[in-house]
Amino acid sequence: MNTHPTHPVNVDTIKHLAISDSGFVFDPTIGKSYTVNESALWILKRLQQDQSLDTIEQHIVEEFDITAEQAERDLGEFFEQLNRYIH
Amino acid sequence: MQNKTIRVAITGMNAKPDNPGPGLAVARCLFEEDAFQGEIIGLSYDVLDPGLYLDEMIHHAYLLPYPSNGEHVLLERLQQIHSRTPFDILIPCLDAELVNIISIQDELSAMGVKVLMPDVETLQLRDKDRLPDLAKQAGIKTPEVISITQAGFFYNCHKEGWQYPLVVKGVYYDAGIARTPDEAAAIFRKIAAEWGYPVLVQRYIEGEEFNLTALGDGQGNLTGSVMMRKRAVTDKGKAWAGISIYDTQLRAAAEKLVKALDWSGPLEIEMLRSRQGEYYLIEINPRFPAWIYLSAAVGCNLPWALVQLLEGHEVNLPEPEIGKLFIRYAQETVISLEKFENMTMWGNN
Structure with missing residues (x-):
């Protein structure tokens, strides 16, 4: 595993999110709700469990059978998108 | 009971x-x-x-x-x-x-x-044109506001450091966002015709509006507070749908304002939250808001708390339930x- 993207989203903010298994996400601080796909839901739940980015990246490689580089890229894109909505 | x-x-x-x-x-x-x-x-x-x-x-x-x-x-x-x-x-x-x-x-x-209710002096401290002084006293940010009586201001305001967009507001009601001098002058004339002079001009802050309603006990304390974010608005910018939230920053700002005012009675605080998460005071309404039914729906019935306070009872309100959505309808x-x-x-x- 090389350098992974440093996500700009506040982990405390993510921990406060109400995340449903259906992919419905509610931010109780600002009252916004979102729908996320299965992969995003998978990552958000692990972030809420305090898993490190290294561990999440490793899990992505194993779970989705992709390379570490691809996982790193996907995570980077995910955080970029997440930061547009949650901050 | x-x-x-x-x-x-x-x-x-x-x-x-x-x-x-x-x-x-x-x-x-x-x-x-x-x-x-x-x-x-x-x-x-x-x-x-x-x-x-x-x-x-x-x-x-x-x-x-x-x-x-x-x-x-x-x-x-x-x-x-x-x-x-x-x-x-x-x-x-x-x-x-x-x-x-x-x-x-x-x-x-x-x-x-x-x-x-507060006394007249306290009521006037939250007049829109006096908000900057109040916000300063309470240690809260608020956009700069000036009173004007001539639409000509909008064509020369850049010389005084006022950039577009601007918010043009009535002293009591109504407001609009203007992106050009002509738009600003049109809003100015409409507000002046309906509500009279002066008309207020406020610097525009990009952000989302959040509202808090509560009771002040007249001794600087906040009794109960229910926070809401608008999810849909009418043409007049009033809440058509909203959701209950809880933000410690918003609550802290409300506590500071109620303390600064020693506010008595119901109030609604309107604030803008910038993308950086900073709150700016926009308005304080000296009454319950039209969305006050949400307070009962989230288990923190503020009108009932007011009745109890006036009847001399102690009021212990629970924390409001977060994530309750209201949608208004006409009938x-x-x-x-x-x-x-x-x-x-x-x-x-």
């Missing part, structure tokens, strides 16, 4: 869908409270205000003289209503009537009517010609 029969008079029974008064929502909070055993007296200014006819919730209804008639005419009418239908508590719900009601508080008290009430005639001719039902 409250066992005594309490009669509560509530103003603001107007309910136009794009900008409803808070009175009906306040009445609903009391009407649906199990511990409330009493009667609700609806007071309003226009014969077509629907709350005057909703018999299932509003037990008695009366028309009031418009605020421009002054406090003496208002007092006379309230005395007349009180002699016919006595009431113990008055909850004013409209900005324009507050100064008159504050002015007759002693007379109301002599009639046995309780109200919880017709149908009344007989006789009822309409009574209200038109005699000002009561």
Whole structure:
């Protein structure tokens, strides 16, 4: 595993999110709700469990059978998108 | 628990869908409270205000003289209503009537009517053109505001460091965002024609609006607070749908403001949250908001808490439930010609 993207989203903010298994996400601080796909839901739940980015990246490689580089890229894109909505 | 029969008079029974008064929502909070055993007296200014006819919730209804008639005419009418239908508590719900009601508080008290309101001086501290001073005192950010009386300002304001977009606001009601001098002048003329001078110009802050409603106990303490983010708005920017939230920063800002004002009674604080998460004070409304029913829905019934406070009871409100969504809808009430005639001719039902 090389350098992974440093996500700009506040982990405390993510921990406060109400995340449903259906992919419905509610931010109780600002009252916004979102729908996320299965992969995003998978990552958000692990972030809420305090898993490190290294561990999440490793899990992505194993779970989705992709390379570490691809996982790193996907995570980077995910955080970029997440930061547009949650901050 | 409250066992005594309490009669509560509530103003603001107007309910136009794009900008409803808070009175009906306040009445609903009391009407649906199990511990409330009493009667609700609806007071309003226009014969077509629907709350005057909703018999299932509003037990008695009366028309009031418009605020421009002054406090003496208002007092006379309230005395007349009180002699016919006595009431113990008055909850004013409209900005324009507050100064008159504050002015007759002693007379109301002599009639046995309780109200919880600030004094006129405190009320004026939250006037839109004085917000910057108040915000500074409370340690809260707010956009710069100036009063103007000439639309010509908008064509030269860049020389004084005012950039577009700008917010153009009435002293009491109405506001619009202007992106050009012509747009600003048009909003200025519309507001001036309807609400008079001066008109306020406020620096535009990009962000999302958040609202908090609560009660001030007059000693600098906040009793209960319910926070809401608008999810849909009417053409006038009023909440059409909203969701209950909880933000410690917003709550802390409200506590500072209530402390700075030693506020008595209901209030609504409107703030903008920038993308950086900073809150800016936009407005303080000296009454319950039209969305106050959300407070009952989240288990923190503020109108009921107000009644309890006025009755001398201790109030312990739970933390409001977060994530409750309200969606407003319009509905017709149908009344007989006789009822309409009574209200038109005699000002009561």
